[in-house]
Amino acid sequence: xxxxxxxxxxxxxxxxxxxxxxxxxxxxxxxxxxxxxxxxxxxxxxxxxxxxxxxxxxxxxxxxxxxxxxxxxxxxxxxxxxxxxxxxxxxxxxxxxxxxxxxxxxxxxxxxxxxxxxxxxxxxxxxxxxxxxxxxxxxxxxxxxxxxxxxxxxxxxxxxxxxxxxxxxxxxxxxxxxxxxxxxxxxxxxxxxxxxxxxxxxxxxxxxxxxxxxxxxxxxxxxxxxxxxxxxxxxxxxxxxxxxxxxxxxxxxxxxxxxxxxxxxxxxxxxxxxxxxxxxxxxxxxxxxxxxxxxxxxxxxxxxxxxxxxxxxxxxxxxxxxxxxxxxxxxxxxxxxxxxxxxxxxxxxxxxxxxxxxxxxxxxxxxxxxxxxxxxxxxxxxxxxxxxxxxxxxxxxxxxxxxxxxxxxxxxxxxxxxxxxxxxxxxxxxxxxxxxxxxxxxxxxxxxxxxxxxxxxxxxxxxxxxxxxxxxxxxxxxxxxxxxxxxxxxxxxxxxxxxxxxxxxxxxxxxxxxxxxxxxxxxxxxxxxxxxxxxxxxxxxxxxxxxxxxxxxxxxxxxxxxxxxxxxxxxxxxxxxxxxxxxxxxxxxxxxxxxxxxxxxxxxxxxxxxxxxxxxxxxxxxxxxxxxxxxxxxxxxxxxxxxxxxxxxxxxxxxxxxxxxxxxxxxxxxxxxxxxxxxxxxxxxxxxxxxxxxxxxxxxxxxxxxxxxxxxxxxxxxxxxxxxxxxxxxxxxxxxxxxxxxxxxxxxxxxxxxxxxxxxxxxxxxxxxxxxxxxxxxxxxxxxxxxxxxxxxxxxxxxxxxxxxxxxxxxxxxxxxxxxxxxxx
Numbered sequence: 001x002x003x004x005x006x007x008x009x010x011x012x013x014x015x016x017x018x019x020x021x022x023x024x025x026x027x028x029x030x031x032x033x034x035x036x037x038x039x040x041x042x043x044x045x046x047x048x049x050x051x052x053x054x055x056x057x058x059x060x061x062x063x064x065x066x067x068x069x070x071x072x073x074x075x076x077x078x079x080x081x082x083x084x085x086x087x088x089x090x091x092x093x094x095x096x097x098x099x100x101x102x103x104x105x106x107x108x109x110x111x112x113x114x115x116x117x118x119x120x121x122x123x124x125x126x127x128x129x130x131x132x133x134x135x136x137x138x139x140x141x142x143x144x145x146x147x148x149x150x151x152x153x154x155x156x157x158x159x160x161x162x163x164x165x166x167x168x169x170x171x172x173x174x175x176x177x178x179x180x181x182x183x184x185x186x187x188x189x190x191x192x193x194x195x196x197x198x199x200x201x202x203x204x205x206x207x208x209x210x211x212x213x214x215x216x217x218x219x220x221x222x223x224x225x226x227x228x229x230x231x232x233x234x235x236x237x238x239x240x241x242x243x244x245x246x247x248x249x250x251x252x253x254x255x256x257x258x259x260x261x262x263x264x265x266x267x268x269x270x271x272x273x274x275x276x277x278x279x280x281x282x283x284x285x286x287x288x289x290x291x292x293x294x295x296x297x298x299x300x301x302x303x304x305x306x307x308x309x310x311x312x313x314x315x316x317x318x319x320x321x322x323x324x325x326x327x328x329x330x331x332x333x334x335x336x337x338x339x340x341x342x343x344x345x346x347x348x349x350x351x352x353x354x355x356x357x358x359x360x361x362x363x364x365x366x367x368x369x370x371x372x373x374x375x376x377x378x379x380x381x382x383x384x385x386x387x388x389x390x391x392x393x394x395x396x397x398x399x400x401x402x403x404x405x406x407x408x409x410x411x412x413x414x415x416x417x418x419x420x421x422x423x424x425x426x427x428x429x430x431x432x433x434x435x436x437x438x439x440x441x442x443x444x445x446x447x448x449x450x451x452x453x454x455x456x457x458x459x460x461x462x463x464x465x466x467x468x469x470x471x472x473x474x475x476x477x478x479x480x481x482x483x484x485x486x487x488x489x490x491x492x493x494x495x496x497x498x499x500x501x502x503x504x505x506x507x508x509x510x511x512x513x514x515x516x517x518x519x520x521x522x523x524x525x526x527x528x529x530x531x532x533x534x535x536x537x538x539x540x541x542x543x544x545x546x547x548x549x550x551x552x553x554x555x556x557x558x559x560x561x562x563x564x565x566x567x568x569x570x571x572x573x574x575x576x577x578x579x580x581x582x583x584x585x586x587x588x589x590x591x592x593x594x595x596x597x598x599x600x601x602x603x604x605x606x607x608x609x610x611x612x613x614x615x616x617x618x619x620x621x622x623x624x625x626x627x628x629x630x631x632x633x634x635x636x637x638x639x640x641x642x643x644x645x646x647x648x649x650x651x652x653x654x655x656x657x658x659x660x661x662x663x664x665x666x667x668x669x670x671x672x673x674x675x676x677x678x679x680x681x682x683x684x685x686x687x688x689x690x691x692x693x694x695x696x697x698x699x700x701x702x703x704x705x706x707x708x709x710x711x712x713x714x715x716x717x718x719x720x721x722x723x724x725x726x727x728x729x730x731x732x733x734x735x736x737x738x739x740x741x742x743x744x745x746x747x748x749x750x751x752x753x754x755x756x757x758x759x760x761x762x763x764x765x766x767x768x769x770x771x772x773x774x775x776x777x778x779x780x781x782x783x784x785x786x787x788x789x790x791x792x793x794x795x796x797x798x799x800x801x802x803x804x805x806x807x808x809x810x811x812x813x814x815x816x817x818x819x820x821x822x823x824x825x
Contacts, residue, residue: 004057007065008032010050011086012042013102013110015095015424019053023065032068035076035083039069039111049111051078051101077109077380079401081439088435094733094797094820095424103425104399108373117164118145118174129172132163137172186370187267189240191254193229194261200230206262215253220262222247240265281354283326284319293469294320297445300465306434306444308413308459311469312708313449313679314476314643318348320469321409322355324445329359329389333406333442334379337392338429340415342617347625347643348392348411361388363397376400395420395429398436405440408433413446413455414672416825426821430455449679450672450710453665453717457728479650479681479688481706483697486654497593498585503651503691504597511601511630515648519590519633520677522658524607525560526552526589527582532572534579539569545774551609552588562776590633590653598631606634639676648688650681655694659701662771664726665825667701671713674705725786727823731793733800734821735783737767742779748807748816749781755803760785760796778817797822 006029009019022040024032032038032052040050049072059065086100102110119140129137136151143150151164167173197203203224210217224230226238226246244250257263286294293309297320300307311317325335339348342364352360363375378388380401391397395418410418410430418429430446437444446455446464459466472478484500494501510517529547531538539548541559548557548566555568571578582589591605604610606620617637623629624644632638658670674692682688694702704713722729737749749767756764766783773780787796800820807813 005059006032007056007059008038008052008068009054009056010038010040010068011053011097011101012040012048012050014042014048014098016098017096019097020050021060021065022050023067024055025067028068028071031071033076034080035078037072037077037109037111039072041066041069049109051083052076053083053097072111075381077376077401078105079380079403081403081436082399082401084439085399085432085436089425089427089432091794093425093427093822094801095426099424103396103420103423106369106372106376108369109376116145116147117151119143120172120174122171129167129170130163133167133172136163136167140173190266190268191223191238191240191243192264192266193223193227194264196261203230210262213256215249216257216260216262219243219247219249219253219257222249223263237268283322283355286319286323287316287473289469289471290316290320290473293467294323296467297324297465300467301443304463304465305437306446306458306463307465307467308451308455309445309447309467309469310451310456310710311447311449312472312478313676314472315449315469316473317411317447317469318351318643319473321411321445321447322352324407324409325352325356325390328406329356331406332404334388334402334404335390336397336400336402336405336408336433336436337390338397338408338410338418338433339392339394340412340417341637342394347621352390352392356390358386359389361391363391363393363400365394365396379403395427398429398432402436402440405437405442407442408437408444410444410446411448412676413448414450414452416669419823419825421821422819424819426819426824428823428825431823450675452672453668453714453721454728456714457718476682477687478708479678479690481678481690481692481708483702483706484691484693485695485697486693487695496597498590498653499593499597499651500691500693503653503693506649506651506689506691507594507598507631510649511598513648514646516624516627516629516644516646517631517649517651518638518644518647518677518680519594519631519651519653520635520638521585521587521590521633521653522635522673523584523586524588524609524635525549525558525586526592527586528584529582530557530568530580531583532575532577532580534577535572535575537572537574539566539573543775543777544772546772549586550582552592553609561772585653587633587635594631594633601630602628603631603633604629606632606637608635611637636673636677638680639673644680647680648682648686650677650688650690652677652690652692655692655702656696659696659699664721664724668713668717671701671705671710674702675708675710678705728789730786730788731796731822732824733785733787733797734824735785735800735804736819736821737781737783738778738817738819739815740777740779742774744812744816745779745781748813749783751813752803752807752818753783755806756783756785756800759799759803763787 006024007021008024009021012020020042032055034052034054036052037049038052040048042048082104086097086104089100090097117140119137139151140146164173197206206220207217210220223238223243226243227235229235240254243254254263258265293311297307297309309317309320321337325337328335337348349360349362361375361378363372378386379391382388391400410433413430420427434444455464458464482502484502486495486500489495489500496504507517527550529538530550539557540546541548541562541564543564544559544561546559546561548559550568551558556565557568558565569580572580587605587607591603595601595603604620604623611617611620624632627646652674655670655674658673659666678690681690692702692705696702700716701713721727726732735752737745737752739745739748753764753767763786764783765786767781770780770782785796785800787793804818808816808818
């Protein structure tokens with residue numbers, strides 16, 4: 001017992017601006033520790049898993065504390081460095097620690113509250129019930145307790161909630177919150193010899209007893225052979241499945257041996273992750289240029305915490321990474337290898353496991369919740385035999401419980417997929433990696449062929465170290481770039497569907513040589529929209545202000561913002577005309593059209609639609625690597641660091657839609673994307689060719705790409721950004737105002753804009769509706785705050801928060817949703 005009451009500040013998985021204080025019952029005091037999960041009640045009914053942030057003896061003055069219900073963990077599952085990172089992210093990106101907690105822990109470690117409906121027979125005779133109510137009560141009388149979805153499914157009703165509310169008023173049912181655990185360890189059935197058989201003499205007697213049961217005797221003999229019982233000093237665990245396969249028997253024979261107390265069955269926790277032994281190869285020697293870059297990186301790390309490695313495509317940056325990883329492992333350190341896209345993990349996994357074997361762990365969203373929990377637990381409590389020294393993952397792997405990080409590699413650092421958009425926290429994993437590394441006294445290596453303007457600016461300003469790798473591995477030449485004018489080809493009537501003669505000829509030549517082709521279009525689906533030839537009607541999403549994209553494989557129109565789906569119309573909904581045509585083209589249409597021109601060719605598509613299944617990336621990339629696919633059509637997934645030996649031609653079907661996007665980063669992104677896609681050509685055996693189809697071949701960005709002039713592109717963009725007050729000279733904060741009522745949204749945005757101008761003056765732009773001004777039935781207004789780099793960003797965020805709070809406390813604006821995006825990309 002303690003003399004004073006003890007309290008704990010907890011992080012709840014909710015968007016609350018502050019921590020909540022709970023009382024620690026004396027019975028739980030010894031088991032409470034910072035970083036452990038606890039069960040608490042929040043509000044009148046809801047139950048949550050919370051994380052212990054701190055322990056103290058100061059009772060809050062504003063509210064009466066509730067008791068912590070129970071402690072879930074024997075040891076903390078979140079360490080101090082993680083809590084420090086959560087706090088930094090919450091402060092910098094203007095969100096709550098609860099939102100960071102929700103993003104940081106795999107779902108399997110967060111117990112969820114679930115409403116259960118309980119039958120209450122006490123009031124049944126005192127009420128009259130409708131036939132549907134009677135059906136629900138009969139169901140509950142049989143089950144006693146069920147959740148609302150189970151009741152709806154059992155009665156084949158979409159929504160049983162109104163009826164349950166009526167039963168609540170009649171007190172015929174009670175609602176109760178129960179916790180649902182998302183993670184259950186995977187178990188497997190194993191077989192062992194019964195404890196009563198302790199010697200060879202006992203075993204021989206058992207053999208005698210089974211003389212008349214040859215099948216049972218055969219199974220027992222198989223077990224002895226597999227386990228080594230009475231034959232070896234150390235016996236081996238035998239899986240039930242393995243015993244059935246080896247003995248060519250079945251479960252009923254084993255059950256008989258169990259009933260006779262000859263064998264015993266038991267459950268054993270097993271890993272969901274691959275435990276296959278990988279044959280390891282020696283680390284390759286670096287080329288002269290790679291070795292020079294490697295030494296420069298090590299030298300720069302003596303002075304700088306962050307180093308930018310700018311290496312042209314196919315220069316062998318990954319081999320340098322492998323050498324740096326090996327050096328860290330020898331020091332007993334962990335390495336985090338961040339990638340922008342799950343698709344990239346497939347090739348990198350193979351390269352890293354070839355060198356480091358099972359010491360490489362993988363963490364991304366294609367893994368199930370349970371698999372992610374197992375990776376998390378491996379890093380939290382590493383097994384000496386199966387510990388991960390290298391974690392390969394996408395941005396969420398930043399949140400794993402590292403204890404001894406030595407190096408963070410951010411590959412393709414320019415990619416905008418390192419930035420989380422919705423929901424909060426809207427963090428950038430590239431920028432957060434520098435903070436995480438600082439906490440571990442580790443180093444960060446940013447790698448890319450086309451650095452982001454901000455990273456290159458930091459390197460030029462001597463904030464980061466800069467190392468350049470200017471030659472391709474084995475001195476392979478950079479690809480030969482060709483700009484092809486689509487307008488000119490159309491005027492001369494030379495276009496063959498979506499393809500210029502130059503691209504068709506290039507494909508023919510590559511196929512004739514037995515080489516492969518990548519075709520790039522940064523738009524999925526068959527066509528961006530349908531249009532009536534008579535009246536110009538275009539099918540729109542009912543929930544968003546955007547046209548529906550046509551997907552031919554299932555003949556559906558789909559909204560890429562909210563997921564709304566409808567069958568493709570046969571006639572115009574406005575005038576009834578049957579001439580409804582597709583406009584524009586996406587990857588699906590390219591796949592269709594290319595097979596018309598090259599019917600014997602094996603074609604595959606890699607985009608969001610074709611890679612939804614867990615191993616879809618792996619299958620497509622594996623098939624392309626092994627030559628089972630001749631032409632690979634893809635969105636930006638194909639641009640990110642993939643390495644194919646036999647690709648001689650890359651075709652970019654429409655460079656204009658990237659250049660014409662209304663965003664201050666559009667030219668930078670276009671250069672990066674086109675240069676990265678181009679880099680897939682001619683990577684190992686010969687110089688490749690890139691054909692870029694455009695309506696504006698004289699565009700400065702395309703000219704920079706043509707001659708591989710990154711420095712010139714950087715200089716031109718830097719000049720414009722300084723003039724128009726954009727990063728890296730200014731910091732940006734995007735403020736989004738949303739509500740289902742357009743008038744209310746506009747008024748709230750106007751009021752917030754007026755208030756912010758009083759504080760920030762000309763640093764405020766807007767409010768203005770974005771290009772797509774309604775998403776999921778919410779109307780949107782945007783405000784941009786620009787803050788000079790030399791001004792206090794923390795103070796600006798504090799003033800912004802005050803003004804947002806002043807708006808949200810007004811009764812008429814309480815239902816308005818305002819989201820903040822710091823450093824948007």
